[in-house]
Amino acid sequence: MNYASWLFLGVFLTFAASWVALVFIPNEQLKGLQSQRDEITGELHPAPFSGEEERGMRVYVANGCVYCHSQQVRGGDWNADLERGWGSRRSHPKDYIYDVPQQLGTMRTGPDLSNIGVRQPSAEWHYRHLYDPEITSPGSNMPPHPFLFEKRKITGARAPDALKLEGEWAVEQGWEVVPKPGARDLVKYLQRLDQSYEIED
Amino acid sequence: MSSIESTSPGGAAVLVRPATPEPPPPEIVSERARIDESCAVPCLVWFASSLFWLLVATVFGLVASLKLHIPGMHAEQAWLTFGRIRPVHLNLVAYGWGAMAAIGVMLWLMARLSRVPLRWPAALVFAAGFWNLGLLLGTIAILAGDSQGIEWLEFPTYVAFLLFVGFAITAVWALMTFAQRRVEHVYVSQWYMFGALFWFPWLYATVQVLLLLVPVKGVPQAAINWWFGHNVLGLWFTPIGLATAYYLIPKVIGRPIYSYYLSIMGFWTLAAFYNWAGIHHLISGPVPAWLVTVSTVGSMMMIIPVATVAVNHHMTMRGSFHLLRYSPTLRFVVFGSMAYTIVSLQGAFMALRVYNEPFHFTHHTIGHAHLGVYAFFTMIMFGAIYYIVPRLTGREWASSRLIKIHFWTTAVGITLMFLVLSIGGMIQGFEMNQASASLGSLMDEHGFFGGVYEFFGGFEVQNGAVPFLDIVAGTIPWLVLRSLTGVLILVGHVAFVILVVRNVHAWGKQRRGGPTLFHELPATATPALATTTATTTQTPAGGEERA
Numbered sequence A: 001m002n003y004a005s006w007l008f009l010g011v012f013l014t015f016a017a018s019w020v021a022l023v024f025i026p027n028e029q030l031k032g033l034q035s036q037r038d039e040i041t042g043e044l045h046p047a048p049f050s051g052e053e054e055r056g057m058r059v060y061v062a063n064g065c066v067y068c069h070s071q072q073v074r075g076g077d078w079n080a081d082l083e084r085g086w087g088s089r090r091s092h093p094k095d096y097i098y099d100v101p102q103q104l105g106t107m108r109t110g111p112d113l114s115n116i117g118v119r120q121p122s123a124e125w126h127y128r129h130l131y132d133p134e135i136t137s138p139g140s141n142m143p144p145h146p147f148l149f150e151k152r153k154i155t156g157a158r159a160p161d162a163l164k165l166e167g168e169w170a171v172e173q174g175w176e177v178v179p180k181p182g183a184r185d186l187v188k189y190l191q192r193l194d195q196s197y198e199i200e201d
Numbered sequence B: 001m002s003s004i005e006s007t008s009p010g011g012a013a014v015l016v017r018p019a020t021p022e023p024p025p026p027e028i029v030s031e032r033a034r035i036d037e038s039c040a041v042p043c044l045v046w047f048a049s050s051l052f053w054l055l056v057a058t059v060f061g062l063v064a065s066l067k068l069h070i071p072g073m074h075a076e077q078a079w080l081t082f083g084r085i086r087p088v089h090l091n092l093v094a095y096g097w098g099a100m101a102a103i104g105v106m107l108w109l110m111a112r113l114s115r116v117p118l119r120w121p122a123a124l125v126f127a128a129g130f131w132n133l134g135l136l137l138g139t140i141a142i143l144a145g146d147s148q149g150i151e152w153l154e155f156p157t158y159v160a161f162l163l164f165v166g167f168a169i170t171a172v173w174a175l176m177t178f179a180q181r182r183v184e185h186v187y188v189s190q191w192y193m194f195g196a197l198f199w200f201p202w203l204y205a206t207v208q209v210l211l212l213l214v215p216v217k218g219v220p221q222a223a224i225n226w227w228f229g230h231n232v233l234g235l236w237f238t239p240i241g242l243a244t245a246y247y248l249i250p251k252v253i254g255r256p257i258y259s260y261y262l263s264i265m266g267f268w269t270l271a272a273f274y275n276w277a278g279i280h281h282l283i284s285g286p287v288p289a290w291l292v293t294v295s296t297v298g299s300m301m302m303i304i305p306v307a308t309v310a311v312n313h314h315m316t317m318r319g320s321f322h323l324l325r326y327s328p329t330l331r332f333v334v335f336g337s338m339a340y341t342i343v344s345l346q347g348a349f350m351a352l353r354v355y356n357e358p359f360h361f362t363h364h365t366i367g368h369a370h371l372g373v374y375a376f377f378t379m380i381m382f383g384a385i386y387y388i389v390p391r392l393t394g395r396e397w398a399s400s401r402l403i404k405i406h407f408w409t410t411a412v413g414i415t416l417m418f419l420v421l422s423i424g425g426m427i428q429g430f431e432m433n434q435a436s437a438s439l440g441s442l443m444d445e446h447g448f449f450g451g452v453y454e455f456f457g458g459f460e461v462q463n464g465a466v467p468f469l470d471i472v473a474g475t476i477p478w479l480v481l482r483s484l485t486g487v488l489i490l491v492g493h494v495a496f497v498i499l500v501v502r503n504v505h506a507w508g509k510q511r512r513g514g515p516t517l518f519h520e521l522p523a524t525a526t527p528a529l530a531t532t533t534a535t536t537t538q539t540p541a542g543g544e545e546r547a
């Protein structure tokens, strides 16, 4: 064999080895995971996505929440994920079987969201926070997302989910700010983020 | 000889010590001229495109950076929201600037080292068209909210297809050139490029299929994501950066590479270990523990190739460091090579749990990222473009002052950016994890220095005690400083683009008489002979073993 063939073989084999180990085997090991049914409530953990949640996840992806928010509670001795109340246990591969694309994330400019559905169940809070984080969290550098909302003239009664805006955010008399469908779906998705069930191995 | 000579075609500086051999025979000179001529159009097209995307990407990076401390800026515009600007920045620096510059450099290096002109250069221009179209559509897609949501892979699949076609054409061309090589010996740069040409399509095809076309479920996606994310750095950008350094350092200083054996060892250990390291992006996360352990070991093993390359380059440079005063190419490339050593050693330790867990999710990682992709890879690409373009256009660089501006703004800018992000990220990490009080609150209580002392000196572990908004507040000053360093870097990029545009279009006053150096070589200096590649031998200074 000439030099180039050896080069090719070496380059191929070293790479193939890691492909098998890091791509092929993990998938084989984990692809059989299934959700578990709670004996008392009969609920599935984790539950498959509803249509709204699915669309909400697309909004989450489209606006790049993952670049500031992780969705994983770590184990290990040198971090404070549990002490911060970001979860009651370490995250498990089972928690993610329905997540495509996975949004585990690599950055915590903002807090971990694995369990935001437990920590912050209120849709109303989420709407105001998404509209402008300064309302609920002064000093936050999370971007406001006013484009997920619509400011419109009140016709008839005030919409039930119109935002309660006060102070510098208040809108003119006769106007209201309501979430667009995207914001509603997004909040449904956030409310779904819940890893508080026990994992049975 | 004691003065600078530039024997065309288009010479920039090669500084050779006086004891170097005779100028090569005329047939070699004309052969190189023919090779450069065949490369001129395609390489300039790839370089020009890469520089266009560099400017666009820098602006996006800067806007993203500003938005982290002025979150309300243009917040009503969905397409300008941080979560869209940031992936555009990343994809454009990686696939726009980085990959296009790398391909331009690689085509030229391959032709020169194989001693054959590029055939059918028009096809390579065509390939650049595919690539540019892909980048344009991909950018629009992300801004419009059609991101795939996977880091480093946000472009939609149709864009991946366009990039793939563009890549396939250039890879086939480069490999054909390699196959027709007229030199028996395969130089170390060619090994690295050969590896990169083979690894990248495999990587990219795997992730496109397993993550986007028929996606696997759950956390294996994350494993595959970071297997790709790390390998695209380690098996695409890194080998091309190293190939370039291996070529240019000996070439410019006119001495062979210190050790052939270290070169071999460095290459094969890189090939053996780098591809195992990817899962260090998921340390302590919800993936099987053995995966992380394997990657941590792989990361540590990387110290071998890194140290090997560092020793090899250092020993080659020994005795020639004074030339950094003169040659722009050399200065950029040596800066990049030193950064390679630093970033990789840092990376190996970042893969240890004790270092990773506190800082993983902070700006500390972003500092490492810019040290790698910018201080190492980008700086070497700058150096290469300074070396190659004059040979393609037949013109020297118009202004040594602009080169100085470019070097100092980027070198100082990236160094400061790295420091700011590393320190700011470290504080952020401590506050998020172990600190009992935030630096800010301690400063309020004990004054500036007292606060710093209390924070670092009186360190008391109390996990998760600092309120999150205090952590956020603590990062803001560092983020402001990062934006300032970004402005500095942007200035450097503008200077560089002006230089290239003036060179390619022959605009403005042209320099005559010799390569553009930072300083005129003193008439009595030892490294006195300055020539173009046209007068040095083929493999850098004629061989690889120690002369």
Ligand code: HEM
Pocket (backbone or CB within 6 Å): A106, B151, B229, B233, B234, B237, B238, B277, B280, B281, B299, B300, B302, B303, B306, B340, B343, B344, B345, B346, B347, B348, B349, B350, B351, B356, B359, B360, B361, B365, B368, B369, B370, B371, B372, B373, B376, B377
């Ligand atoms: C062998 C040497 C290296 C090792 C062991 C290493 C290790 C690491 C580790 C452990 C991380 C993850 C940090 C975290 O998220 O907590 C990381 C991230 C990163 N490294 Fe390295 N590194 C090495 C060399 C390089 C080089 C040469 C480059 C540039 C070409 C580079 C560019 C990056 C980038 C861009 C990231 C961020 C990826 C992301 O989150 O998007 N690294 N590295």
Ligand code: HEM
Pocket (backbone or CB within 6 Å): A067, A107, A109, B058, B059, B061, B062, B063, B064, B065, B086, B089, B090, B093, B094, B097, B098, B365, B366, B369, B370, B373, B374, B378, B482, B483, B485, B486, B487, B489, B490
């Ligand atoms: C004007 C100069 C630049 C500025 C202001 C800038 C700013 C930024 C910002 C704000 C981010 C996002 C960080 C975050 O999520 O918190 C980022 C990420 C990144 N930038 Fe830059 N950037 C600049 C130049 C460059 C250049 C020239 C390159 C490389 C060629 C580069 C490579 C990257 C990479 C690889 C990431 C992803 C890091 C990660 O995922 O961890 N940047 N940059």
